[in-house]
Amino acid sequence: MATHAGGLTATAREASAAVRIEGLVRAFGTRTVLDGLDLTLRPGEFVAMLGRSGSGKSTLLRALAGLDHETGGEGELSAPDHVSVVFQDARLLPWKRVLANVTLGLTGTDAGERARTALDEVGLAGREDAWPVELSGGEQQRVSLARSLVREPELLLADEPFGALDALTRGRMHTLLARLYERHRPAVLLVTHDVDEAIALADRVVVLDGGRIAADLAVELPAPRRHGTPEYAALRTRLLARLGVDGPDHL
Amino acid sequence: MSTDVTGERLSLVKTAPAAPASPAARRERTRRRLGPGRPIPYGRALGPVLLLAIWSGGSATGLIDARNLSAPWTVVATAGDLIADGRLQTNVWTSAELAVSGLAYGVAAGLVLALIAGLSRLGEGVIDGPVQIKRGIPTLALIPLLILWFGIGESMKVITIALSAFVPVYIHTHNGLRTIDARYVELAETLGLSRPRFLLHIVLPGALPGFLLGMRFAVTAAWLALAVVEQVNATSGIGYMTGLARTYGQTDIIIVGLVVYGLLGLLSDGLVRLVERKVLSWRRTLAD
Numbered sequence: 340m341a342t343h344a345g346g347l348t349a350t351a352r353e354a355s356a357a358v359r360i361e362g363l364v365r366a367f368g369t370r371t372v373l374d375g376l377d378l379t380l381r382p383g384e385f386v387a388m389l390g391r392s393g394s395g396k397s398t399l400l401r402a403l404a405g406l407d408h409e410t411g412g413e414g415e416l417s418a419p420d421h422v423s424v425v426f427q428d429a430r431l432l433p434w435k436r437v438l439a440n441v442t443l444g445l446t447g448t449d450a451g452e453r454a455r456t457a458l459d460e461v462g463l464a465g466r467e468d469a470w471p472v473e474l475s476g477g478e479q480q481r482v483s484l485a486r487s488l489v490r491e492p493e494l495l496l497a498d499e500p501f502g503a504l505d506a507l508t509r510g511r512m513h514t515l516l517a518r519l520y521e522r523h524r525p526a527v528l529l530v531t532h533d534v535d536e537a538i539a540l541a542d543r544v545v546v547l548d549g550g551r552i553a554a555d556l557a558v559e560l561p562a563p564r565r566h567g568t569p570e571y572a573a574l575r576t577r578l579l580a581r582l583g584v585d586g587p588d589h590l
Numbered sequence: 591m592s593t594d595v596t597g598e599r600l601s602l603v604k605t606a607p608a609a610p611a612s613p614a615a616r617r618e619r620t621r622r623r624l625g626p627g628r629p630i631p632y633g634r635a636l637g638p639v640l641l642l643a644i645w646s647g648g649s650a651t652g653l654i655d656a657r658n659l660s661a662p663w664t665v666v667a668t669a670g671d672l673i674a675d676g677r678l679q680t681n682v683w684t685s686a687e688l689a690v691s692g693l694a695y696g697v698a699a700g701l702v703l704a705l706i707a708g709l710s711r712l713g714e715g716v717i718d719g720p721v722q723i724k725r726g727i728p729t730l731a732l733i734p735l736l737i738l739w740f741g742i743g744e745s746m747k748v749i750t751i752a753l754s755a756f757v758p759v760y761i762h763t764h765n766g767l768r769t770i771d772a773r774y775v776e777l778a779e780t781l782g783l784s785r786p787r788f789l790l791h792i793v794l795p796g797a798l799p800g801f802l803l804g805m806r807f808a809v810t811a812a813w814l815a816l817a818v819v820e821q822v823n824a825t826s827g828i829g830y831m832t833g834l835a836r837t838y839g840q841t842d843i844i845i846v847g848l849v850v851y852g853l854l855g856l857l858s859d860g861l862v863r864l865v866e867r868k869v870l871s872w873r874r875t876l877a878d
Contacts, residue, residue, distance in 0.1 A: 424780040434795040444781035470872045
């Protein structure tokens, strides 16, 4: 188990949890962003996290990724050793071709072969030698997904990964992510501001508010999850209410 | 009014009074162009050709005194003579050797110091201040001191050229290192890159555009420093050749020397730009 910065002790109390967070506090100066947050993810569980902007979604994700070097805080946090992050921007190195971007940091003689397989999985076979600037936004994000999954993570952290994509591309990316999740089964924490994205993909939706988990709802809709069903609408309304939006018409 | 104007309609318009046709005509007229317009073929050669024409005309009509400025054809003939007896080649070779060795030392020093300053806080504290101070002092102003320290031999000349070339390489490489996107550093952390791999895959490629820009300035600075130090105690070189020509009032040889300096400058800048194009092919900029 990895120990993250900020004077936290990371202990594996429970082997059956991929992520265990207890009483996590994170503050920037005098502003407390996370205020005693508790959250547990089971291995292979897909959790979507909703929250208004400034609610601390990204702060929590950065804490889990071990990227909060300079942030003051306390609490207990344990995360697996193999954590991959998908950022909102694809964050490909512009000076490396697609394949080299995926193999970045991989070791072993089969790194290239594994990267090719991962690119094939995201539908980019044959684009290995392209430069990142030659790809569309959706393709870049698919390379980024391939780079995350080729590491076989136990936990995949995604920070609004499809937020910058157009609606059509986003829909295709949802299908792709769902398929990749079925195949690799990492625990996933997907930060999003899109209620429909959360319902479409996750087993569980949590709402972050005031530095704590304000709501924790299981999504028990049969697949495929369609907009029109009354169950879908009911869940959507409840989540929107938790986000401080009164009803679907309010949007 | 429709745009498919048939012959019949045309004749109709022709015979009709001018008033109804004019609004349509006004609409069809394009807006006044505010940009500089379409490029002229070989437009960039226009200025130099014009200068050459004035020079030739002036020399032919006797408006330009040959003692002040030799005629273009005299310069060409002199260049031919200098090449034929091998003097030009020897002198160019001496100058190029000096410039290249000074440039090599300067670039190496600039690169190493920029890496140390860019990658460690301690290095930055120790190195950056003195370099910024050095930057404020023109290298050519240091020549008297360098002569006192190193004499008037080759080493003083190489050191002067190296000092000139070192500053731009340091400044631009250091800037390149400092402005590497923090998002890539974050990415490297999440991918668990080791420090050597981080340097190899992210820091060095990220600083490469800055380094190459510094190289372009360094090459120019090296030729400038060369032209000055060549005037000191030389027995060969382009500067020696033109200095000697000044003593005898041979403006044609001086012009040949200037042309050679110009060609060497353009050639070396072109070389760096070629390398830039090859190495930075991942960039799709407006210039391409």
